[in-house]
Amino acid sequence: MGKAVGSEKLGNLYSGGKVRKRREWRGLKDTLYDYWRWLKIMKMLAGFLMHPHNLKGMFRYRWMLNYIAVPAMIDKHTVGLRGNHLKIAHEEYDLVAKDVAQLLNTAFKADKYCGNDQELSKRIVVLDENEMFTIMCGFPNLKSISWETAAVYVAVLLHGDAVTHYLDVLQEMGVPGDVCPMPAAEAGVVIDGDMPVFGACAIQCNTTCDGSLMGNGIMARAYEREGIPVFQIAAPLRHLEEGVQEYAAQEIRNAIRFIEENTGHKWDWDNYFTCMKRFNEETQHRVSWMEMSRTDFPQVIGANLALYSETTYMAIAGRVQDFLEADRRISKLAKESFERKEILVPEYRHRAIIWGVQSQYYTDFLPWLQNCWGILPLVDMLSLVYFDKVSEDDKEQAIYDIAKLYQEMIMRNRTHGGYEVLLDDLWRFCEYYNADMVILWEHISCKALDGMHGLFEERAREHGIKLIWVNHDLMDPRVIGRQAIRDDVNRYMRSVMQEEPIDPSLEILDDENAW
Amino acid sequence: MKDLKHLYYFEQLLEEADNELIREAQEAGRKCVGAICYQTPEVLMDLDDVFTVRLRAPRSGSLEMSTYYMTSFLCEYSRAILERAIEGGYNFLDAMIVPDGCTMVNRCVENMELLNTLNKEGVFYKYLEVPMKADENGLNLYVSECRTKILGALKEHFGADVSDEALKRAVERYNKVCRLITEIGNYRKEDNPRITGYEFHIICMATYVAPKDLLIDKLEETLEELKTREPDENPKYRARVVVAGSEIDDVDLIKLVEDSGALVVADRFCFGSLPGRVEIPLNDNEDILTQICRHFLYMNQCPRHMNLEKVHGRKEYIADIAKEYKADGVIFEQMKFCDPWAYEHVTGAFDLREKYGYPVLTIDRPYAVGTSGQLRTRVQAFVESVEIKKLQGGEK
Numbered sequence: 001m002g003k004a005v006g007s008e009k010l011g012n013l014y015s016g017g018k019v020r021k022r023r024e025w026r027g028l029k030d031t032l033y034d035y036w037r038w039l040k041i042m043k044m045l046a047g048f049l050m051h052p053h054n055l056k057g058m059f060r061y062r063w064m065l066n067y068i069a070v071p072a073m074i075d076k077h078t079v080g081l082r083g084n085h086l087k088i089a090h091e092e093y094d095l096v097a098k099d100v101a102q103l104l105n106t107a108f109k110a111d112k113y114c115g116n117d118q119e120l121s122k123r124i125v126v127l128d129e130n131e132m133f134t135i136m137c138g139f140p141n142l143k144s145i146s147w148e149t150a151a152v153y154v155a156v157l158l159h160g161d162a163v164t165h166y167l168d169v170l171q172e173m174g175v176p177g178d179v180c181p182m183p184a185a186e187a188g189v190v191i192d193g194d195m196p197v198f199g200a201c202a203i204q205c206n207t208t209c210d211g212s213l214m215g216n217g218i219m220a221r222a223y224e225r226e227g228i229p230v231f232q233i234a235a236p237l238r239h240l241e242e243g244v245q246e247y248a249a250q251e252i253r254n255a256i257r258f259i260e261e262n263t264g265h266k267w268d269w270d271n272y273f274t275c276m277k278r279f280n281e282e283t284q285h286r287v288s289w290m291e292m293s294r295t296d297f298p299q300v301i302g303a304n305l306a307l308y309s310e311t312t313y314m315a316i317a318g319r320v321q322d323f324l325e326a327d328r329r330i331s332k333l334a335k336e337s338f339e340r341k342e343i344l345v346p347e348y349r350h351r352a353i354i355w356g357v358q359s360q361y362y363t364d365f366l367p368w369l370q371n372c373w374g375i376l377p378l379v380d381m382l383s384l385v386y387f388d389k390v391s392e393d394d395k396e397q398a399i400y401d402i403a404k405l406y407q408e409m410i411m412r413n414r415t416h417g418g419y420e421v422l423l424d425d426l427w428r429f430c431e432y433y434n435a436d437m438v439i440l441w442e443h444i445s446c447k448a449l450d451g452m453h454g455l456f457e458e459r460a461r462e463h464g465i466k467l468i469w470v471n472h473d474l475m476d477p478r479v480i481g482r483q484a485i486r487d488d489v490n491r492y493m494r495s496v497m498q499e500e501p502i503d504p505s506l507e508i509l510d511d512e513n514a515w
Numbered sequence: 516m517k518d519l520k521h522l523y524y525f526e527q528l529l530e531e532a533d534n535e536l537i538r539e540a541q542e543a544g545r546k547c548v549g550a551i552c553y554q555t556p557e558v559l560m561d562l563d564d565v566f567t568v569r570l571r572a573p574r575s576g577s578l579e580m581s582t583y584y585m586t587s588f589l590c591e592y593s594r595a596i597l598e599r600a601i602e603g604g605y606n607f608l609d610a611m612i613v614p615d616g617c618t619m620v621n622r623c624v625e626n627m628e629l630l631n632t633l634n635k636e637g638v639f640y641k642y643l644e645v646p647m648k649a650d651e652n653g654l655n656l657y658v659s660e661c662r663t664k665i666l667g668a669l670k671e672h673f674g675a676d677v678s679d680e681a682l683k684r685a686v687e688r689y690n691k692v693c694r695l696i697t698e699i700g701n702y703r704k705e706d707n708p709r710i711t712g713y714e715f716h717i718i719c720m721a722t723y724v725a726p727k728d729l730l731i732d733k734l735e736e737t738l739e740e741l742k743t744r745e746p747d748e749n750p751k752y753r754a755r756v757v758v759a760g761s762e763i764d765d766v767d768l769i770k771l772v773e774d775s776g777a778l779v780v781a782d783r784f785c786f787g788s789l790p791g792r793v794e795i796p797l798n799d800n801e802d803i804l805t806q807i808c809r810h811f812l813y814m815n816q817c818p819r820h821m822n823l824e825k826v827h828g829r830k831e832y833i834a835d836i837a838k839e840y841k842a843d844g845v846i847f848e849q850m851k852f853c854d855p856w857a858y859e860h861v862t863g864a865f866d867l868r869e870k871y872g873y874p875v876l877t878i879d880r881p882y883a884v885g886t887s888g889q890l891r892t893r894v895q896a897f898v899e900s901v902e903i904k905k906l907q908g909g910e911k
Contacts, residue, residue, distance in 0.1 A: 173861050175857055175858060179858070213819060215858065217818075217821065217858060230823065234648045236644050236656075237615045238644045243644070247656035251652060415618070418642065419629060448618045451585045452626075453586045455626065455629055455630075
């Protein structure tokens with residue numbers, strides 16, 4: 001228990017309840033830094049609740065209760081980290097928390113059930129949870145909000161059981177339990193009357209899967225009832241093909257025109273290109289972190305890469321300067337640590353590519369993987385997105401860029417596009433990142449992934465890669481609990497790899513009731 | 516009623532994926548293209564020397580191999596097709612042309628390709644990007660994809676004639692079959708129909724799984740026969756229903772529904788006639804391929820079409836046919852694990868009940884229902900509830 005990496009038996013921190021027994025002791029300097037960051041988050045939460053519309057939202061919406069777990073969410077993703085790695089994690093999570101707080105503040109201010117600020121509402125465009133926000137880069141005076149992100153995506157990140165009620169609501173309507181829980185939960189929120197109502201119009205997109213597509217139908221009907229016009233971007237599925245790009249670009253042109261017509265605001269090219277300059281630099285930073293993961297000294301990996309990348313790439317999309325500044329600080333910290341050859345856990349045993357769709361109720365599985373078994377989650381499928389530079393000055397090309405980004409949204413770029421991007425690319429990445437192992441999330445309701453199950457196994461054998469299936473149900477921990485997820489790895493590591501854990505206290509944890 | 520002369524013949528055609536008419540056409544030198552969804556327009560693959568069949572896996576048994584490759588969470592249709600392909604049941608195919616449609620069917624065909632399940636030399640696969648909205652932008656894409664991946668591919672691989680004249684001939688043949696099926700199906704509108712839903716299902720399904728032109732004489736004879744066929748004086752059915760939903764190529768499902776006291780008067784499902792056997796209207800003012808694509812795009816009732824006009828239009832379409840065919844209720848069916856219909860049957864049932872006032876039964880089912888007692892009980896209960904409402908003179 002001290003300053004050194006791995007000096008604390010992390011499993012001893014679990015209490016069996018919602019919160020842990022105590023904060024992790026990381027040596028004086030790191031503990032104080034971590035505590036100071038924790039205090040800042042608490043201050044932000046208190047400030048958030050000072051606004052009457054936010055307080056009203058807190059009591060109006062069942063899903064808001066999960067937000068009291070924000071500090072715990074950050075704690076579980078910083079577990080075991082020291083020095084620069086701890087700072088990197090806080091740069092990421094604290095900024096994401098701040099951004100979500102701003103999102104909620106705007107949403108509740110405009111929401112007809114809370115602040116009911118109609119002038120503000122007329123300046124908001126509602127977007128999907130899993131949708132690129134790039135299209136809003138040309139509308140600097142409009143706000144774009146995805147209530148789904150706040151009600152479902154972030155809620156489960158904070159508290160594993162956050163949306164089980166909404167899943168039950170949808171299933172009571174007759175939708176079976178085998179559909180993806182994310183769109184199902186979003187639809188459940190709508191049916192349960194827990195959707196905040198605001199916005200001049202909404203832009204939906206056929207994002208990741210059939211479930212998401214069909215859930216959007218329920219959302220669209222709700223928007224229609226509330227008098228919110230809605231446009232659906234039908235982005236092509238076979239996104240690698242040249243023949244679909246003109247169609248995709250026209251969808252974007254049509255969507256932009258729809259926003260202009262429904263808000264009275266005109267597309268602003270200057271602002272768009274300013275955002276794209278930021279977006280390109282953010283991409284460069286992210287790629288540089290991932291390049292470090294090809295070496296023996298990765299610095300930004302696992303959940304810290306995945307969750308932050310999702311936010312930056314998709315939801316921020318170059319619109320917020322704070323994220324670029326955070327990226328620069330993270331790059332500086334990562335570079336320092338890389339040069340000093342700093343390590344994240346005491347022993348690196350395996351280098352893994354994380355493939356498939358992560359369990360949203362157990363995103364801190366990746367820190368567990370490295371702390372318990374010394375398996376480094378180098379890069380994950382959701383972070384391996386579109387890295388080409390987008391145009392910073394060509395208006396015609398820009399439309400094609402936006403269209404490409406819409407086609408290559410996180411997860412969508414692998415669940416759609418044919419087996420080449422889901423199956424074949426995996427082994428290419430294994431080679432590129434020098435990985436000897438694949439942790440393959442088997443999100444049981446994800447038909448796109450399930451449909452390649454056998455071929456994943458066959459190809460893994462052909463490539464000599466150790467493949468560990470990790471089953472989960474994305475947002476429903478009642479189906480597969482956290483320990484069951486860990487046991488998939490524990491069994492494989494003991495029986496196939498014949499290894500002992502680095503930190504045995506983490507092998508079996510009493511965390512079923514934890515946030 | 517007296518048995519239809521050719522019903523047994525049609526039933527026999529459905530016993531095997533590789534039926535006698537396929538063999539006959541191939542012996543005549545024609546190429547066979549496997550299809551799997553309405554969204555690759557059949558008519559473009561039913562050319563002079565090429566014909567298409569929609570894949571089924573009749574008499575499916577164990578799905579163990581396909582379950583290994585795709586897990587048990589994918590719908591049984593996709594697994595049954597893959598299983599049959601692995602077993603070598605589609606080795607008669609010269610090509611597969613499919614849409615990037617629902618995820619499960621898409622994965623099924625990808626597995627077929629990657630596992631080299633089709634053994635003919637020169638066999639090829641094409642995956643079409645199909646629009647998910649019916650609008651002019653989507654139409655442009657559809658035309659482009661059909662031109663390159665269907666017509667272009669058939670010309671390149673088989674030397675098929677894909678000229679406008681050839682397409683016109685194909686539409687004429689297609690429309691002829693559609694007209695025959697529609698006229699046969701129209702007898703279901705009668706107060707005491709002279710054809711059962713089962714009989715119609717068998718006849719209609721045969722047109723999907725065999726070269727259409729080789730069926731025309733039997734279809735014409737059947738239509739003639741129906742003109743003078745006397746229905747039973749006291750019909751057995753107690754309620755008229757529309758069956759709407761996902762893929763049905765199971766010969767037993769409609770039979771089970773009808774054995775439970777209902778009469779299936781309209782079929783709004785894949786392998787059904789509405790809108791699968793609606794004629795393609797042609798004019799002389801527009802490119803023929805565009806007209807064909809427009810027909811298939813705008814008639815499409817797939818729940819994966821996402822714009823609100825389609826979302827509402829699908830329910831309205833079912834309400835319209837329910838009215839036209841004088842149905843007393845609607846049965847929404849969903850093949851287990853089908854994501855699109857998992858949602859659509861719920862919103863559809865809600866709208867049909869609340870907005871259009873129809874009693875609705877929603878069921879989920881396996882690929883092959885056999886003689887499921889559970890399903891039979893549910894349909895029987897539904898029929899009784901409809902019957903009681905009718906007796907009480909209440910709302911539909």
